Amino acid sequence: MATPLTTGRPANPRAALYALCAGFFMICLDATVVNVAAPDIRARLGASLNEAVWVNSSYALCYAVPLILSGRLGDLYGPRRIFLTGLAGFTAASAACALAPGPPELIIARALQGLAAALIAPQTMSMIVHLFPVQHRSTALGVWAAVGGAAMAAGPVIGGLLITWSGWRGIFLVNIPVGILGWAAAVQLLPRWRPARPHRLDLWGIALSSLGLTALIFGLVSGEAYNWGTVAGIVTIPSLLAFGFLSLAAFIWWQYRNSREPLLPLQLFRHRDFSAVSIAGGAVGAAMGGFFLPLMLYLQSDLGHSPLEAGAATVPMFVLSSLCARRAGRWSDTRSPRTVAASGFALLIAGTATLDWLLHPGITLGALMPSLLLVGAGIGLASAPLGPVRPIM
Incomplete structure (x- = not known):
């Protein structure tokens, strides 16, 4: 039976926001931290290149496929319940990843992590919309987005440090105390609420x-x-x-x-802005998803850098991406969001193209840095203008 509908907000919405952000931070962190660990996983578990790729791909696949469904589950049973279920599942799957004896078991555990992450992500957005009135919602969503950006930026460095100290298993073990604390905070701070409109599963x-x-x-x-x-x-x-x-x-x-109630209402795509933003958002996601794992493998396997050095090399890129995203959000209020996003895509293409031209054995990180900064600026400028008209996940 679904959680009874409640319309009141908790006494401290900001504290509830931080509880939501703790779970969101974990799933964003695991989107980048494992990239740094791929060479260590291959060396210590004897994994093939394809198996190392699937350690990441299984997470991405099991995160993406049920994402729309998990949003509907939040409508049916309440975002709080689904968020807590996802957070508990993610923590347990992290422990399974850390204990995996071989590549097949690690891939399966990563798939379970992805399924749990898919339960978490949509609930954070819907809860924020409920918790904050319209005049404060943009600020709250800005905090939420900043947490995601910080997790992406911190992932390579945290991964490098943990691998240096404890090997690849440490990147999963660190999720366990964070997940337990986040779950306990969410139990205390999140309201028992679900949307008033009844829904059904397609x-x-x-x-x-x-x-x-x-x-x-x-x-x-x-x-x-x-x-x-x-x-x-x-x-x-x-x-x-x-x-x-x-x-x-x-x-x-x-x-x-x-x-009746389709999983994906096609009439949404009759709106040109929605269609354009969906395609552009997918392009940014595909570019980011296909960029970092090959880069980490190349920096460590071909250029011989340590996991910490490889992770640290991406920090300026992520910092610039965050700064550009913040600036692009302001520019989009006074200028054409299309122009800002198009500029970002141009920089992203230029950075990726120059990296493809520069990468060869013996190149230094300093020589790669301008291209990495172009990529970071491009991601920030292209992503931020899409947010205001992007559908809630």
Whole structure:
């Protein structure tokens, strides 16, 4: 039975915000901290390059696929309940990651981490919208966004330090006390609230989107490992990709036909700004997701830097990204957000292109820094203008 509806706010919304941010910090931190650990995981567990990639990809896949569903679960059962469930699951999965005896077990534990993170993220946004009135909501969301940026910036350095002191298992062990404290704080500070409007689950939409995304992402990530051929029996990478595309096409058709409560209302995409922001936000996410793991592998495996040195090399980039995002948010209030975002994409493309041209054995971190700063500035300028019109996750 769903949590009874309550409309009151807690006595201290700011304290509740900090409790939400503790959980959000953990899931953002784990999006970058593991990149630094990939070479150490390969060396200590004897993992192949494909297995090291899947340590990250399993987290990203299991985070992305159920994200819309977890938002609907918050509507049904209350954001507080789903947030607490996700935080407990994330903490337990972190312990499983730290204790994993081999690559397969670590990949499975990372997948469980991703599922738990997907439960956490949408609830933080919906709770903030409930906790703060309109005149204070932008400030609260700014704190929330800053916490995410700080976690992304701190991840490589924290990862480097923990790996230097205790090996790759330390990056997961640190989540356990943070998760326990965050869960205890959330129990005390978050209100028992859920939206008044009743909702239902779109089971066909859930099944089709999950199958399609899983098949498509698995095919793209593991295609090279299987030489773009047979996976097992009659299952091949091309057939998986085709199945993924067909499932997503069926999902879109079902969302169009479902007149009750589709998982993804297609009428949203009739608004040009929403469609443009969705595509641009996806592009930024794809660029960030495909950038950091190869960079960390290259800095450590090819250039011979320690995990701490490799992580520290990205700090100026993240700091500049945060500063540019803050400035871009202000510029977007007085100038065209399209112009600001387009400038960010131009810098992101320039930084990535020059990195591709510069990377070769023997290059110094100093020579790479201008390109990394371009990437950081581009991410900040491109991301911030998308926030005000981006749908709540």
